[in-house]
Amino acid sequence: MIRGLLEGVPRRGLAMLAALLALLLAFPFFASGYLLAVGFLILYFAYVGQAWNIMMGFAGQLSLGHSLYVGLGAYAAAALYVHFGVSPWVGLGASIAVCAAAGAVIGFLAFRFGVGGVYFAILTIAFAEFARIGFDHFTWVRGSSGLFLPVANYTENDLWNLRGSPRMFYYLMLGLTAGAFVLCHALLRSRMGYYWLAIRESPEAAQALGVNLFRYKMVAVVVSAAMTSLAGVVFAFYYNNLFPEQIFHISRSIELILGPIIGGIGTLVGPLVGALLLTGLAEGMGELMLALGVDIPGVKQVFYGICLLLVVMFLPDGVWPPLARALRLDRKGKD
Amino acid sequence: MVLLEVESLSKSFRGLRAVQNVSFEVPAGEIVGLIGPNGAGKTTIFNLIAGVYAPDSGSVLFQKRPIHALRPDQICAAGIGRTFQNVKPFAGLSVLDNVLVGAFLREKAPSAARALSLQILEKLGLGTKRDQLASSLTLPDRKRLEVARALATRPKLLLLDEVMAGLRPTECDQIVAVFRELNRAEGLTIVLIEHVMRAVMALAGRIVVLHHGEVIARGTPEEVVRDKAVLECYLGEETEV
Ligand SMILES: Nc1ncnc2c1ncn2[C@@H]1O[C@H](COP(=O)(O)OP(=O)(O)O)[C@@H](O)[C@H]1O
Numbered sequence: 001m002i003r004g005l006l007e008g009v010p011r012r013g014l015a016m017l018a019a020l021l022a023l024l025l026a027f028p029f030f031a032s033g034y035l036l037a038v039g040f041l042i043l044y045f046a047y048v049g050q051a052w053n054i055m056m057g058f059a060g061q062l063s064l065g066h067s068l069y070v071g072l073g074a075y076a077a078a079a080l081y082v083h084f085g086v087s088p089w090v091g092l093g094a095s096i097a098v099c100a101a102a103g104a105v106i107g108f109l110a111f112r113f114g115v116g117g118v119y120f121a122i123l124t125i126a127f128a129e130f131a132r133i134g135f136d137h138f139t140w141v142r143g144s145s146g147l148f149l150p151v152a153n154y155t156e157n158d159l160w161n162l163r164g165s166p167r168m169f170y171y172l173m174l175g176l177t178a179g180a181f182v183l184c185h186a187l188l189r190s191r192m193g194y195y196w197l198a199i200r201e202s203p204e205a206a207q208a209l210g211v212n213l214f215r216y217k218m219v220a221v222v223v224s225a226a227m228t229s230l231a232g233v234v235f236a237f238y239y240n241n242l243f244p245e246q247i248f249h250i251s252r253s254i255e256l257i258l259g260p261i262i263g264g265i266g267t268l269v270g271p272l273v274g275a276l277l278l279t280g281l282a283e284g285m286g287e288l289m290l291a292l293g294v295d296i297p298g299v300k301q302v303f304y305g306i307c308l309l310l311v312v313m314f315l316p317d318g319v320w321p322p323l324a325r326a327l328r329l330d331r332k333g334k335d
Numbered sequence: 336m337v338l339l340e341v342e343s344l345s346k347s348f349r350g351l352r353a354v355q356n357v358s359f360e361v362p363a364g365e366i367v368g369l370i371g372p373n374g375a376g377k378t379t380i381f382n383l384i385a386g387v388y389a390p391d392s393g394s395v396l397f398q399k400r401p402i403h404a405l406r407p408d409q410i411c412a413a414g415i416g417r418t419f420q421n422v423k424p425f426a427g428l429s430v431l432d433n434v435l436v437g438a439f440l441r442e443k444a445p446s447a448a449r450a451l452s453l454q455i456l457e458k459l460g461l462g463t464k465r466d467q468l469a470s471s472l473t474l475p476d477r478k479r480l481e482v483a484r485a486l487a488t489r490p491k492l493l494l495l496d497e498v499m500a501g502l503r504p505t506e507c508d509q510i511v512a513v514f515r516e517l518n519r520a521e522g523l524t525i526v527l528i529e530h531v532m533r534a535v536m537a538l539a540g541r542i543v544v545l546h547h548g549e550v551i552a553r554g555t556p557e558e559v560v561r562d563k564a565v566l567e568c569y570l571g572e573e574t575e576v
């Protein structure tokens with residue numbers, strides 16, 4: 001199993017991955033509280049970017065409504081915790097189930113009735129918007145006034161209830177990100193992964209080779225939704241407050257797809273690199289502005305815009321593919 | 336035994352009758368040629384057999400089972416492989432990965448699928464190009480890749496749509512030899528659409544000639560090339576020999 005996973009991966013790549021993992025593991029020991037928060041955000045975006053990438057990068061289905069799964073995942077686990085004291089480790093089962101079901105409904109409506117491309121993307125936006133408006137009036141989770149998780153002064157990390165220090169959340173997110181990376185790597189080498197890529201490249205040819213388009217597109221949506229839900233759970237317990245207007249907002253959906261786009265759609269490393277670049281540089285810009293005493297609202301947004309523009313113009317495949325070639329890590333069009 | 340039966344098949348596109356009342360049979364183990372001028376409806380017949388379009392009327396039986404209501408992937412799984420005249424490679428994938436997608440239909444384990452794919456690539460002379468991106472291939476190589484992918488699904492019946500267009504005569508002879516060998520050694524049944532008469536004459540035991548969506552002649556290659564109607568509408572001008 002492990003040998004199968006490692007087969008064909010360049011040695012240098014493995015070495016670099018190991019070094020990166022060691023660096024990420026050691027990071028909290030020399031990072032300030034602020035840097036740790038930035039590190040958490042980078043890992044968070046790397047994780048959701050990876051989850052989104054399964055749908056778009058692998059199977060070629062554009063979702064512009066992934067905030068739906070972050071929000072549903074967050075609300076499901078948070079509501080169970082607030083109302084019944086259910087541990088998030090149990091609650092995440094509900095999050096996964098709800099998000100998988102939501103993904104299945106959207107996928108079914110789209111793929112059964114031949115909705116594709118831009119229209120599919122619009123459908124995903126519509127569902128996220130339904131949720132945003134619906135949750136504003138969903139009193140069980142306090143509607144638009146927001147759901148708050150009780151925050152007590154803790155002296156020790158309570159991992160079971162996810163009450164604890166930023167460091168605990170950092171490692172939790174690191175575990176999720178690493179897990180998602182390995183999972184996606186394994187998926188890409190599986191029959192399913194090949195079928196997804198085939199659907200992305202040419203649905204007609206894939207179908208002529210025996211690929212059941214409906215089934216494999218459904219699986220992509222459900223897997224992506226379920227993975228994204230876990231980011232929602234961590235989000236809820238990290239920030240301790242949830243507002244429908246924020247968590248389901250379309251800007252959240254856009255924000256989470258920028259990483260994989262900048263990093264390289266359909267690549268394994270792209271979402272990581274993209275999250276690092278965007279979050280790292282945006283925060284860096286913020287700090288720089290602060291240091292220079294410049295206080296212009298929207299600097300971050302403008303910066304995102306410029307980054308996207310530059311990448312789209314000069315690196316149409318994202319940052320990672322040319323970087324991988326430069327590092328001699330490319331394996332003919334994958335990874 | 337008859338492997339494929341096409342019965343009174345008709346298909347119109349917004350009033351244009353692309354295929355009209357076409358019937359023919361393909362016995363197991365034979366190679367049948369489908370010829371006719373451009374726009375005669377040959378590719379449309381393949382698309383009807385392969386499940387891309389549903390026929391307006393008529394039926395398609397494969398191994399005595401009606402298949403005209405099935406999806407393309409179900410028809411492929413039933414044992415019919417097809418190539419596209421307008422090639423549809425998975426451009427962003429390597430040549431080997433293109434073929435692997437087909438091989439995964441019958442070989443679920445990646446290692447077995449890989450072995451099958453490599454063997455087929457070798458057979459079609461694409462072995463040395465296996466790590467190239469499919470988008471970097473020349474048109475004749477893309478046509479070969481179409482064949483390789485379809486073969487990887489281990490079909491009982493292979494539908495070849497102008498796969499020899501653009502090949503040089505020696506390359507054409509090579510691929511003809513491959514098809515003949517597959518037919519002889521593995522009993523693969525083939526229907527081929529082809530303008531290269533040299534290949535059709537070399538391979539096909541029977542030929543069906545289409546014109547304006549209708550069958551205008553059928554028989555052995557020798558009978559067909561002597562047919563007056565065929566000479567007038569098709570072989571007279573367009574033949575590449
Ligand atoms: N999807 C389609 N929509 C509209 N017209 C089509 C379509 N496919 C084929 N046709 C028309 O049907 C006729 C037969 O086409 P085709 O089967 O491709 O011919 P051939 O393969 O013999 O050259 C042509 O007139 C073509 O324009």
Ligand SMILES: [Mg+2]
Nearest residue numbers: 377378379420
């Ligand atoms: Mg044609």
